[in-house]
Amino acid sequence: MARFVIRRLLQSGIVLLGVTLVVFLLLQLVPGDPVRVALGTRFDPQTYEALRARAGLDQPLVVQYFDYLRRALTGDLGVSFRSGRPVTSIVLERLPATLSLALTAVLFALLIALPLGILSAMRSGSFVDHAARVFSQFGVSVPDFWMGIMGILLFAGVLGWLPPSGYVALTEDPARWASHVALPAATVGLVTASILTRFIRSSMLEVLSEDYVRTAEAKGLRTRVVVLRHVLRNALIPVVTVVAVQVASLLGGVIVIEVLFAWPGIGRLTYDAVQARDYPVLQGAVLLVAALFLLVNLLVDILYARLDPRITVR
């Protein structure tokens, strides 16, 4: 197990190295000059050259890249063009907001999708099943920003139950955090829930037709035991992957939702960095997202081995 984790971490390091290279080169292709943007109307050639030299932008690309990499290894991802603050701390500051939104959204999604998916498979063809299918069709077809706006109109506007936007840290005031996270998490969670409901339903249906489910029924076990012990445990194995992919992509920040709800997460940060052509911040954000993605994947592989005894991690 330990060897597996170490090997996977080394592999992840190589992938991350690739990510830095791709991000670095990609940003060279983007039109627009960050120094010009930073200077704005205060432009004059002398300051321009000085600033370029300070950022190392007058060096050859290869030098720039290795420079960046060397410093990245020590945790120094450069400084923001815009604010002049270190990128590492800017990016890490945004992590709790995104993390709390993503996890709340997935929790919300699972609370809906698990019972709905199970029920819809158990009673396939029934009213519940049709309702579940309409729900998931709705969830995947309707754009999340529209759902977010409707949520704001209803819960913040008409009913006035929840604040329309903004963020309070969980550590600062849990109750106010909850009231602020509810709308964006429900918006994101609804989309995730509809994807998961479909997936859980079809996975359950597949397992329900397995011979070993008939064996369990032949033993005269209660339906609850058959479903929970025999069907669900098998049906959830592929679902874990889908949940993980969802978690990983939410950790990358849901740009539209974070902008809509003024949620200061990674998505919002990425958006602002692109707007301002703040390359160092953008690089830092992408790198962090890639690292989180790899971490989630590693956790899934370990979880897989725990759920399915046929898989061993070595």
Place this chain on the structure above:
Amino acid sequence: MSDAAVLAVTDLTVTIGTRRGPARAVAGVDWSVRAGETLALVGESGSGKSMSVLAATGLAPRAARVTGQVRLLGTDFTASSPDRRRRMRGRHVGFVFQDPMTSLNPVLTVGRQVAEAGEEHLGLTRRAARARAVELLDLVGIPSAAQRVDAYPHQFSGGMRQRVVIAMALACEPDLLIADEPTTALDVTTQAQIVELVADLQRRLGTAVVWITHDLGVVAGIADTVAVMYAGRILEQGPVDAVFGQPAHPYTTALLAARPDPAAGGGDLVTIAGAPPSPLALPAGCAFWPRCPVRGDARCEHELPPLRPVSTRHHVRTFYPQHADGRAGHE
């Protein structure tokens, strides 16, 4: 059908709703099995042998409509509540299914799967059920059962898995064991071991056995009575010696003739020409008529022959019962 029967079905009919209309998988079947006795249900794939047993024990698919009467240990099983049926099934009937590669849950240890019926029906604690699982695995001949109890199905061979399934079926010391083609998916040497194991357990535990198979060799070896099924109906039934010794139905005769005979050398295999009718469109008369080598007259085509006795316990459904020498005779 005396009350001594462990399981007796009367006029059992199973109709399955399909997109192309109702399919009659089982059409009015009577059979019964007594304690310590083995009933063999034989027939081609789709003849309704498995379906009649699944329906009788409440395991028919949801799309199936089951009518008729089923008595399990003297109680009216069909009239019982679903919950009572579930409890009776688990406590009194054990099942061994065809493919041991798929009939065990891949994510639970074999011990857990053998133990859970005891927990449910005998009220054993988890620990006691586990100890019992070790005993059962030992009983069915799994070497070092105490260690193997925590292994997963994929760590066993096909034959060993089928032994696990048998241990599972015996967990509550059932009065009836249903073996649905338990050797079909196994290689020949393993087949013989499994047949021997079930026969041995039956002798020791006095269990009634319903053995579903298309292997006539197995039937001759282990069964007391046999019912030959075709297109959802019983064509011939009776003591195995009588049915195999003096087959009265042209279908039984043809089936017996189709057995490969190693002594005859490597000639062509004897087959029965044609295929069984679709359960969506069963003929009005004898379902075997289109393939029948005897081919009596128009009556066979339009009128269903009744199941009539040839001797006291030997019944046959044909207008033209065969004589012992294999020739057709008149009523």
